[in-house]
């Protein structure tokens with residue numbers, strides 16, 4: 001290999017390593033710190049030792065974190081809220097995208113434009129009006145009739161099911177699918193729902209996986225502002241609010257790091273599982289080819 | 290079973306009028322080919338019959354029943370798409386049987402009918418494969434199989450052979466014609482290729498900008514083209530067209546003579562020029578000559594020819610084989 005090529009390659013790798021480190025170091029710092037007692041953690045944080053599991057290493061932070069907060073309980077809440085939202089969102093958003101792409105109805109273009117416009121409205125802007133709405137909405141659930149959605153799971157789920165990004169992703173993907181397939185299945189006698197269910201969705205593996213991952217990240221990581229506003233009872237609170245346990249009298253940094261490490265595990269699991277499904281679905285449908 | 294009537298059919302796409310006003314009878318059991326240049330509205334007509342597009346005005350009858358506003362699946366039609374439109378995630382058997390599955394037929398019946406269709410089309414060994422593991426010709430057969438199992442009154446084909454290579458296309462032409470005589474349903478076939486039209490049809494409909502130029506069987510169209518458009522469109526190589534002095538001699542604006550009716554004249558014909566190009570096809574020879582005052586004139590000569598490019602040539606034709614047109618319409622003598 002000529003020298004200038006080798007230099008180029010080396011530079012490329014250096015750049016990649018540098019980028020990888022930018023992403024990895026915060027995580028490394030989190031995991032390593034979770035193994036150290038607070039005193040050492042604070043001292044190490046001014047040197048490279050912050051990223052090395054050296055000194056007084058133990059799982060003490062984990063045991064005390066578990067003692068301090070009902071961690072599994074928070075994880076259960078978060079996973080449940082996020083999971084139900086994802087399932088409902090994938091279903092409803094893909095269904096509405098289907099109608100935007102394949103059905104003809106009056107005002108379709110206008111409605112789609114309005115949905116896209118909601119893209120640019122940050123959640124913080126609508127949080128207060130939304131609070132006023134859900135505060136006065138009736139609900140019939142397992143516990144009977146209630147006059148407000150405050151303090152519940154569904155108040156953390158329903159407002160987040162439909163979102164412009166997910167609809168937009170599905171619309172883009174559906175537009176690229178061959179229209180002939182839809183027409184062929186209409187001639188074969190499929191109802192519109194059957195076209196959706198038996199032809200379009202089976203070919204949509206990659207976009208379902210992508211949308212699910214994005215939705216998971218949007219939900220799991222952002223359960224902060226809204227739950228504080230609408231959920232006073234601990235029973236319904238998600239992981240992010242569990243952090244409060246560690247910011248009392250004096251802040252327990254080691255335990256916080258342990259807690260953060262634990263609640264990151266579901267994210268990694270979810271990502272790994274979906275990545276497998278993603279690759280498998282591309283390989284099995286093979287629309288192009 | 291399967292008589293199709295189109296009555297005063299009119300179709301706009303937005304502001305674009307694609308089919309101005311079309312009346313057409315397609316006899317039951319016929320193999321009718323809609324042929325015309327690309328963009329003339331052939332696919333649109335087929336999709337109107339299928340119910341994939343809504344008519345703007347007019348009626349569509351199948352066996353006397355008004356189907357104009359019925360769903361595609363209720364019209365007793367089946368369609369084979371240019372792209373084949375096979376479901377990529379289903380096996381060949383599932384593709385062929387999809388309509389029956391949707392109709393909730395018992396599994397055994399589905400299996401039986403899929404096997405029947407597979408047998409007709411020689412697909413028995415491929416039933417468990419996915420479409421992407423098939424060749425173009427095999428995909429084509431699966432698409433036809435899917436149509437057959439629906440047991441339709443009318444088959445609709447939209448340029449089904451245009452994605453195949455030339456030799457396979459020839460073979461599929463024969464197979465489709467045989468299929469037609471075997472199952473005897475009405476077939477409506479769209480193509481821009483006049484050779485396909487001539488070889489397969491028992492009724493040809495020549496279309497031009499959404500209007501019918503002529504309807505008839507292949508030989509009628511070839512021997513008695515009613516319009517200049519049909520004369521130019523049907524036949525390969527194309528008919529020679531003369532205007533001016535030559536046409537005036539026959540008391541018409543435009544005169545058409547097919548290449549096989551041109552002859553080499555040794556005693557000074559009316560068309561003098563020189564040879565531009567020669568195609569030796571074996572049994573016969575095509576001579577393209579530059580005639581002064583006209584476009585290239587094509588002559589088809591039986592047998593071999595001892596002439597070279599650049600040689601002077603004189604051409605003539607007999608009065609019995611001329612087609613005369615005024616304002617684009619045939620005038621019969």
Ligand SMILES: Nc1ncnc2c1ncn2[C@@H]1O[C@H](COP(=O)(O)OP(=O)(O)O)[C@@H](O)[C@H]1O
Pocket residue numbers: 302305307325326327328329330331332333334
């Ligand atoms: N969905 C559509 N929207 C607007 N114009 C269309 C549509 N489909 C076809 N056209 C136009 O209608 C004309 C006829 O199209 P088509 O029936 O597909 O022609 P052909 O099949 O004979 O090539 C063309 O000018 C085409 O651009």
Ligand SMILES: [Mg+2]
Pocket residue numbers: 331332333448
């Ligand atoms: Mg077409």
